[in-house]
Amino acid sequence: xxxxxxxxxxxxxxxxxxxxxxxxxxxxxxxxxxxxxxxxxxxxxxxxxxxxxxxxxxxxxxxxxxxxxxxxxxxxxxxxxxxxxxxxxxxxxxxxxxxxxxxxxxxxxxxxxxxxxxxxxxxxxxxxxxxxxxxxxxxxxxxxxxxxxxxxxxxxxxxxxxxxxxxxxxxxxxxxxxxxxxxxxxxxxxxxxxxxxxxxxxxxxxxxxxxxxxxxxxxxxxxxxxxxxxxxxxxxxxxxxxxxxxxxxxxxxxxxxxxxxxxxxxxxxxxxxxxxxxxxxxxxxxxxxxxxxxxxxxxxxxxxxxxxxxxxxxxxxxxxxxxxxxxxxxxxxxxxxxxxxxxxxxxxxxxxxxxxxxxxxxxxxxxxxxxxxxxxxxxxxxxxxxxxxxxxxxxxxxxxxxxxxxxxxxxxxxxxxxxxxxxxxxxxxxxxxxxxxxxxxxxxxxxxxxxxxxxxxxxxxxxxxxxxxxxxxxxxxxxxxxxxxxxxxxxxxxxxxxxx
Numbered sequence: 001x002x003x004x005x006x007x008x009x010x011x012x013x014x015x016x017x018x019x020x021x022x023x024x025x026x027x028x029x030x031x032x033x034x035x036x037x038x039x040x041x042x043x044x045x046x047x048x049x050x051x052x053x054x055x056x057x058x059x060x061x062x063x064x065x066x067x068x069x070x071x072x073x074x075x076x077x078x079x080x081x082x083x084x085x086x087x088x089x090x091x092x093x094x095x096x097x098x099x100x101x102x103x104x105x106x107x108x109x110x111x112x113x114x115x116x117x118x119x120x121x122x123x124x125x126x127x128x129x130x131x132x133x134x135x136x137x138x139x140x141x142x143x144x145x146x147x148x149x150x151x152x153x154x155x156x157x158x159x160x161x162x163x164x165x166x167x168x169x170x171x172x173x174x175x176x177x178x179x180x181x182x183x184x185x186x187x188x189x190x191x192x193x194x195x196x197x198x199x200x201x202x203x204x205x206x207x208x209x210x211x212x213x214x215x216x217x218x219x220x221x222x223x224x225x226x227x228x229x230x231x232x233x234x235x236x237x238x239x240x241x242x243x244x245x246x247x248x249x250x251x252x253x254x255x256x257x258x259x260x261x262x263x264x265x266x267x268x269x270x271x272x273x274x275x276x277x278x279x280x281x282x283x284x285x286x287x288x289x290x291x292x293x294x295x296x297x298x299x300x301x302x303x304x305x306x307x308x309x310x311x312x313x314x315x316x317x318x319x320x321x322x323x324x325x326x327x328x329x330x331x332x333x334x335x336x337x338x339x340x341x342x343x344x345x346x347x348x349x350x351x352x353x354x355x356x357x358x359x360x361x362x363x364x365x366x367x368x369x370x371x372x373x374x375x376x377x378x379x380x381x382x383x384x385x386x387x388x389x390x391x392x393x394x395x396x397x398x399x400x401x402x403x404x405x406x407x408x409x410x411x412x413x414x415x416x417x418x419x420x421x422x423x424x425x426x427x428x429x430x431x432x433x434x435x436x437x438x439x440x441x442x443x444x445x446x447x448x449x450x451x452x453x454x455x456x457x458x459x460x461x462x463x464x465x466x467x468x469x470x471x472x473x474x475x476x477x478x479x480x481x482x483x484x485x486x487x488x489x490x491x492x493x494x495x496x497x498x499x500x
Contacts, residue, residue, distance in 0.1 A: 009210055009241040012168050013249040015256055017214040018109060018131045018149055019164050022156050029134035033157040036078065036137065042069040061180035067160070067187065068194050074151055075192040080141045085125045087118035095125055108132040144190050148172045151189040161215070165222065167200065168210040175213055175222070177272070183279060184213070186225070197226045205365075207384040208233050209240060217261060218269055219253045221246070224280040236384040239471040319359050320396045320458070323407075323499060330397075332359065332495035334377050334480035337368060340493075361396035361460065365389060369475075370484070378416070378481035381465050381474040391465040393479070394429075397497065398458040407499050410447040412439070412461060415480060415494035420469040422476025429460040461497075 046065045086092040095116035103113055109131035116125045129146070130136055133153030136146050152162045152174045161177035163184065173188035186197040193199055200206045208227035213220045227233040237243065258266055321330055321341070329342040339359040341351040353359050356368050356379060365385055370377045381391035400407060416424050418441075428437040428445070433453055439445035447459065468476030480494040 009168060010246065010249060012166055012210065012212050013219065013246065013253060015219065015253040017164055018133070019152055019156070019162060019214065020216060021109070022133065022153055025134050025153075029137060029153075030157050032134070032137045033154050037070065037073070037154060037158075039066065039158065042066040045069070061178070063160070064178055064180055064185075066158075067155070067176055067178075067185070070154065070158075071151075071187060071189055071192050071194055074147075074154070074189045078140060079147055079150065079189070081147075081190070082127060082141050082143060085114075085116040085127055087121065087123055087125065089123060090118055090120040093118055093120050095119070098124075103128075105130075108135040144172045147189045148174050151187070155187075163213040163215045163220075165211060165213045167206065167208075167226075168212075169206055171200065171206070182275065184222075184225075184276065198228050200226060201228050205382070207236060207382060209236055209383070210246075217257045217265070218273070219250050219257065220273065220276070221250060222276075222280070224282065230282045232384055235386070240383075319361060320398050321359070321497075322398050324398065324400050328499055330359075330497040331493040332356070332480065333493055334368070334379065334482050335484050335492060337377075359395065361394045363393040365391040366393050366465070369478075375484045376481060377484055378478040380478050383474055385474040387467055387469070387473045389474075391474075391477075392462065394460050394462045396458055396460050399452075399456060401457075408449055409500050411496070411498040411500065412445045412447065413443075413494075413496040414439075414461065414463065415442050417478045417481045419476040419478075420473075422468040422473070422478075423464075423466045424477050424479065425464040425466065427462050429462055430456050431458045431460065 043062065043066065046060075046062050049060060049065070084097060085095045087095055095118050098115045098117050101113045101115055103110055105111075105128070108128070110128045111131070112129045114127040114129065116127065117123070118125070129142070130139065131145075131149065133150045136142060136150040137153075140150075142150075148164055149172075152164055155162050155174070155176055163175040163177075165173050165175055165186075173186065173190070173193075175184040176187050177183075178185050185195045186199075187194055188196075188199070191199065201208050208223050210221070211223045211226050213222045223233065223237075224230070258269065261269070321327070326344040326348075327341055328344045329340075331340045331342070332338070333340070334356070337354065337356055339353040341353070343350065357363060365382045366379055367382050368377065369380050379393065381389060385391060397410075412428070414426055418424055424441050426439050426441060428439065428447060429435070430437070430452065433455065435453075437445075437447075463479060465477035465479070468474065482492050482494060485492075
């Protein structure tokens, strides 16, 4: 099996962060903030709150209230999400990403430009990835990094202490210090989420591996604020990096950042951190922390549905393939990460569905793994899964209800690989009678019409990924393992449903 890439866990620890440039910005950007943000209105609305209470009946603080309103305003009216660029000359036709070009724009800290091409008129469009919050106040678009940076700057202008928070598995948000509550508050502008730190692990199913908060004069490991299962997180981290080396890197950065602070400034930071450590400490009997707010178990809302589903961050799938639509084949290509629905009518163009989750009915502890060094991809259990953890995925197919649609059998092929003691268990579940029919990996199974009960409405294909050995047990059961190939190469379909 390929070795784990340790570098990315240490490289996230750095004393370079773009919020530390905020104090050097031109004053015109501060003026822009005051022009764009209706701060006066937020304060006036606070005065009209009945008893100034929050939803739980507690006394609401004015600045905490304004922060909640700012999150809402930022999400709904100020900033927009970029999935891909659209061509203005072709009525918003979605463009295709050609490449990412490195650059070195010292004025707006832009290091990369995404280059897109319109499939209709062939016009070229560019999306610079700015790391300058002032420039982002002008463009007002981007993905999570741009959203968090711009939101942090607005909070900075209004006098809040701020942090940029990086999840090593690709998400960025902010923490804002509440003087009223004497603690750091989770604030994610992409999700309009306030003080909801379990959102990612419980809602997005994104395990809390390593989460680093960068403030003006500090760098902190705040993973424990964002994890619900303490023991699982400890086990996962022990497999991925050395805790002592990580803490040494953090200590070195903090010494550099704090070397020129006055004693009162330094003591203030240390006092806050001591209070934060008390908040983050867990005892063995506090292994599992359940979310108290239903919002903590919602899936991701930023980004396109296809993009969210491909990352496994959308709470629900519930997709059903409707065989009433004269389908001939349903195929999945893992390296392209897309389903193809092929129809009996040769004149009807195949339907393409992007992302493995877009076509599944349910999934649990499953993600799409890309091995860049081995140039392979596959579906497997999440990295935090051990030998006893079961990953499962289910696809649903609704049978033709119209007797005029002729079919005799459905052929099913599910391919994959297992290693060591890894197991992939496959079965067909007939609904609504719940009859289960087991079948083998890498062997075609035939579901014959004349053998089905007349009341059968649909069937599910269920795969369970289990067992394995040691710290990489999760890798020992792999669905649809295949080579990463150039985009113009032929399709490889390791999941095939054919209707005859």
